[in-house]
Amino acid sequence: MSSDADLLADRRSLRRKLSLWRLLAVAGVVGAAVVGGLAWSGRTPGSLSQSHIARVTISGFISGDRRTLDLIKSVEDGNAAAVLVKIDSPGGTTTGSEALHDALRRLAAKKPMVAVVDGLAASGGYIAALGSDRIVARQTSLVGSIGVLFQFPNVGRLMDTIGVKLEEIKSSPLKAAPNGFEPTSPEARAALQRVVDDNYDWFKRMVRDRRRLGDPELAAVSDGRVHSGRQAVTLRLIDEIGGEPEAIAWLEREKGVAKDLKVRDWRRRSESSSYGLWSAGEALARAAGLETVATIIARAADQPVGLRLDGPLALWQPALEK
Numbered sequence: 001m002s003s004d005a006d007l008l009a010d011r012r013s014l015r016r017k018l019s020l021w022r023l024l025a026v027a028g029v030v031g032a033a034v035v036g037g038l039a040w041s042g043r044t045p046g047s048l049s050q051s052h053i054a055r056v057t058i059s060g061f062i063s064g065d066r067r068t069l070d071l072i073k074s075v076e077d078g079n080a081a082a083v084l085v086k087i088d089s090p091g092g093t094t095t096g097s098e099a100l101h102d103a104l105r106r107l108a109a110k111k112p113m114v115a116v117v118d119g120l121a122a123s124g125g126y127i128a129a130l131g132s133d134r135i136v137a138r139q140t141s142l143v144g145s146i147g148v149l150f151q152f153p154n155v156g157r158l159m160d161t162i163g164v165k166l167e168e169i170k171s172s173p174l175k176a177a178p179n180g181f182e183p184t185s186p187e188a189r190a191a192l193q194r195v196v197d198d199n200y201d202w203f204k205r206m207v208r209d210r211r212r213l214g215d216p217e218l219a220a221v222s223d224g225r226v227h228s229g230r231q232a233v234t235l236r237l238i239d240e241i242g243g244e245p246e247a248i249a250w251l252e253r254e255k256g257v258a259k260d261l262k263v264r265d266w267r268r269r270s271e272s273s274s275y276g277l278w279s280a281g282e283a284l285a286r287a288a289g290l291e292t293v294a295t296i297i298a299r300a301a302d303q304p305v306g307l308r309l310d311g312p313l314a315l316w317q318p319a320l321e322k
Contacts, residue, residue, distance in 0.1 A: 053248065053263045054080035054111075059088045062124040064096030067268040072103040075111075075266050082112040082257045084247055085132055091123030094148060094199050100124075101206075104131025112255035114247040117141040117238070122226050123148075126237075127203070130210045135238040136247045137229040143237050146207055147224035148199040150192050156182050211236055 054075045058068075075083060085104065091097060107113060108131060115121070115129040117137035122145035129135050129143075137143055159165065159181060166181045177188035184192075208218050213236060221227070221235050232238045240246055244263070251257040 051079060051081045051258065051261060053082045053084055053251070053257070053261050054078065054266045055084045055086055055263050056266050057086045057088075058100070058125070058128050059086075059118075062089055062092030062096045062100055062128065064093065064099035069099060069103050071266060071268050072100075072107055076107045078266075080111060080264075080266075081261060082114075082251045082255060083107060084244060084251075084263060085113060085115040085128070086118055086244075087115055087121045087125055087129055088118040089122070089125030089128065090120055091125050091127070091145070094124070094203075097124030097127040101127050101131045104128060107131075108133055112251055112257060114250055116244055116247045117143060117229070127206065129238075130206055134240070134247070134250055136240045136242045136250070137232060137238045138243060139229045139241055141229040141232075142226045143229060143232040144221060144227045145224060146203055146222040148196050148203060150196050152178050153180050154178075154183070155180055207237075 056072065056075060104113070113132045114134045114136060115132035117129065117135065118141070119138075120142045121129045121135075121137070122142060126144060126146065135143075166179075168176075168179075170176060173185065174188055174191055178184040178192070204218060204222050207213065207222065208215075213221070217236065221237055227235060227237060229238065229241055233241055240250070248257075248263070252259050
């Protein structure tokens with residue numbers, strides 16, 4: 001009887017020790033993930049105390065998402081001596097591009113900034129580049145596409161084919177126009193054209209003011225086409241042919257940035273290498289039998305950003321053959 005009681009006590013003690021080790025393992029993994037993420041983004045206490053050049057990457061569709069704007073604000077408040085904005089984007093929404101441009105201008109007012117076109121800075125991508133004090137691009141980069149478009153599908157004929165009809169009651173003929181379920185009226189098309197023209201004028205004024213172009217020079221570059229880097233420097237859309245070495249040399253030469261500063265990547269949390277540490281944490285938690293903790297870690301590592309396509313676009317799209 002005594003031996004049974006001793007065996008039960010031993011099992012309880014072993015179970016308590018196992019639970020403690022599981023908890024310590026999960027705490028260690030989470031701590032390592034947090035520290036790793038901060039180190040990758042340049043935001044550990046040690047890195048904040050050291051002067052550096054912050055590299056901010058703008059790529060893909062520009063939506064003006066909060067995480068990108070928060071990242072730029074964090075660079076503004078950090079200890080970076082200068083900022084290198086790396087751009088590879090065909091653009092996005094006009095409102096998102098405007099928000100990104102404004103955030104970069106606020107940052108440029110506090111820290112020297114140079115934009116480097118990695119491959120493409122078209123439409124909203126070029127609006128982002130205009131937020132910098134200097135633009136550097138490679139000879140074969142694509143730059144420009146100064147223009148605005150408003151696109152919407154029309155599925156009216158498809159609905160006729162399948163025998164579906166949309167009925168609506170609205171306060172005025174231009175309410176919710178175009179709706180994609182019927183041909184766009186001349187009045188609705190004219191109203192949308194005025195919106196596009198107004199956005200286009202805003203875009204051209206920005207190019208004229210930021211690049212100091214006269215009316216003839218502006219007219220030559222604002223017909224919607226893209227230009228190679230070599231063409232863009234002649235048209236004064238960019239300042240110099242090159243890449244990051246040329247951009248950093250300009251910061252050192254013209255802005256008094258100290259030589260040989262390290263370039264640190266500042267990334268949105270969802271893009272940082274801490275994702276790998278979160279994955280390792282999830283695997284260890286599952287191995288320890290803590291399925292609930294593993295699920296929480298997996299969800300924390302996967303936070304996609306939604307895109308909004310509900311307005312005019314400053315977006316370059318190569319034409320497709322009909």
